[in-house]
Amino acid sequence: MRRVLDLALLLVLTTMLVHCTEKTKRMNIVSMQTHKASHVHYDSIISMERLKEMGIDKGTLLKHIALQENAWNGGDFRDDQSTPQYMPTETDFQLTIPLVEYYLTTHSYKQPSSKLFQERVKYVFGTRLKMDKTKGYEGIGSDGDFSFALPYYAIYKDRFITYNWLLRDLLSIEGDKIKLKSQVFQQIKALNDFIFYDDMKAFKLLENLQAQGDDDGLGTPYNGVDILDDLFSTYRYYQSPKLNQWYFLRHEDEPFDFVNRIFDKAPNNNIIAHTLLIETIENNTTGKKHDYYDDHFANYIYDLIRDENEMNSKHFTLQQKAQIFCYFANSEHKMREKYRQYITSNLWDPMPWTCLIMLRCKEVYQYARTHKYFGISSPKIMEEMEQEGLSDEADGPDPE
Structure with missing residues (x-):
């Protein structure tokens, strides 16, 4: 008999618990819906009293x-003034x-x-x-x-x-x-x-x-x-890889606008190198897709160092050109090591652009060597690039 009473009591308690739980759930749902409605209303509608507050x-x-x-x-552009x-x-x-x-x-x-x-x-x-x-x-x-x-x-x-x-x-x-x-x-x-x-x-x-x-x-x-365009182009915020990539892809058909931002001058006339922009170009380069790197980035550096095609509009000095050369040499060495198999299959020029600059811009190259590559590039990298280019009989990439 006691066992029967115990079971009956347990059944009553269970039923009460389920009922209370369901009631609580319904109350919570109503409360959430009310809060959601009032929150939307509060967010978008302002009474005149609240405006005064x-x-x-x-x-x-x-x-x-x-x-x-x-x-x-x-305004001057309006017909009716x-x-x-x-x-x-x-x-x-x-x-x-x-x-x-x-x-x-x-x-x-x-x-x-x-x-x-x-x-x-x-x-x-x-x-x-x-x-x-x-x-x-x-x-x-x-x-x-x-x-x-x-x-x-x-x-x-x-x-x-x-x-x-x-x-x-x-x-x-x-x-x-x-x-x-x-x-x-x-x-x-x-x-x-x-x-x-x-x-x-x-x-x-x-x-x-x-x-x-x-x-x-x-x-x-x-x-x-x-907003994004202004942050990059007007305020020159180049420290966000995501923003750099977004701008690069959006203006890919205007390559000069991008490559011309990589090197700049500070108010004290010292050179500024935005290496994250170089990394953006590298990230968009592959073994089979390197036209942008060669035709726009490398060619831009080559013309800048030689004062050709008005690329040195910022009037970089000999020392600054030598520093720019070192930054580029580091980047090209990285790319050629990463895609070495495409060089051997003649999808990339056998002679590096770095070596071409060494041969045709000797004053810049010697300045970089004298200053031990400014701590930007190592002698080992430069020697490898030089040997790679000179060991091939080809004239190298065509800057035209």
């Missing part, structure tokens, strides 16, 4: 939205800052430390922030004066990067509420995640995300591809 005056916002309707009227042109002011930009901060906060933006913030801005944009706390923000690379045409601004307090947008591209007014246009803000967050944390998901987002904007004949809206 953010420090934005409704009247000022509406006034500047109206003013910006004439932002491009009256009867309406005075409105030039966006610093106030227009200040109205956007709380909106960007709001979006980043509600989308789990990881605010960098003050040290990381300054270090990465210097690393990516090549400029040191003044960190003038009285103003709260600074145009990156500017002399301090506000310019609506300046792309990027560093916001000190919340430590993020943003850029100028017309208000109409950021939001729309729907009754007594503000609706944010999410894609623009997604780009800004992705820009920050990539700059400060080298986030590859953010890079992919920039690569594919198209910004929202009105089709009013004023040009393509500034999108993620433009």
